[in-house]
Amino acid sequence: MRESLIENIQSKIKLSTEEIEIFNTFWKERKLVKNEYIFRNGEICKFDSFVISGSFKAFYIHPDTGKEEIIFFAIENWWATDLDSFSNQSPSMYAIQAIENSIVLQINYPSFEELLRQIPKLERYFRLILQGYNSSIQRRIILTNSHSAEERYRDFVQRYPKIIQKVPQYLIASYLGITPEFLSKIRGKKN
């Protein structure tokens, strides 16, 4: 189970056998059934969660329409964490819920800090992960404001082919800020 996380880390930094052993003791596996929450809106995101299998949606409820608004998806080899809530141990503005039966590796905040104290080079790994997430969120803001729904869908398909395969269409539509009907129309067009 821990191999995929170790592999993900080793793609950015190198860990010794001893460090891998220390690292492994910090993480606990958790199984979630479909629709189960890692945390709900207003709760503290107590764990940093790495997805081993399955998929999750991060979303909040729009106060006027009552609709779910998707912030991001997390599939295998990605993180399903509200880092703001996790690092400040403060209530989250959103929720993360399993789209299907899923497995994650989790670490709580005091253990996370202790892990970084014991293996400081992990700071680099987490910095690089954050940097990548940052780029994608910034890109999303620019595309949302400056590109058509169709262009944004094509960009999404190209960048996240695995998410397209795993996640229901109506959730992709929500992420793109369009109706499921409009997404069907876009998908029906010839490329």
Next chain:
Amino acid sequence: MRESLIENIQSKIKLSTEEIEIFNTFWKERKLVKNEYIFRNGEICKFDSFVISGSFKAFYIHPDTGKEEIIFFAIENWWATDLDSFSNQSPSMYAIQAIENSIVLQINYPSFEELLRQIPKLERYFRLILQGYNSSIQRRIILTNSHSAEERYRDFVQRYPKIIQKVPQYLIASYLGITPEFLSKIRGKKN
């Protein structure tokens, strides 16, 4: 000049006198006059830039309306960098321009990596900075979709009082996605 950057870093991690000496050799001061660019849309963001004095806007040009759309502001003690472009040395989707005469400290990408190699604990500082930026950008997405312009303006005033003082109102309006006239109306209301 370098003191404010060192102070900013020391608020998150501790550096020894020797490390501070090494650190200082890596940064070059640059003065920019009002309207000068750090980099333009389509250029590579060659430097990580820390603002010593003055203010900057990060923006792109909307392809349909031709209008500037503000991504973020950078005032003193903040970073004026497109990290995606900087870390991949790839063309930026946006531009960063001085709003007034300003001074920054800069480091290029190979030097940045060398600095991190020589003082690895800086990884933690940059991770924490990114985490804070991440939180603010995520918060912005949620607020933009779920709160009125007035609520977003009040939130902005509370979180970024220094930006309100320094940055022209029409740029704040652009950041909030409203017209300058509408912003005036909001500001005219009693609290």
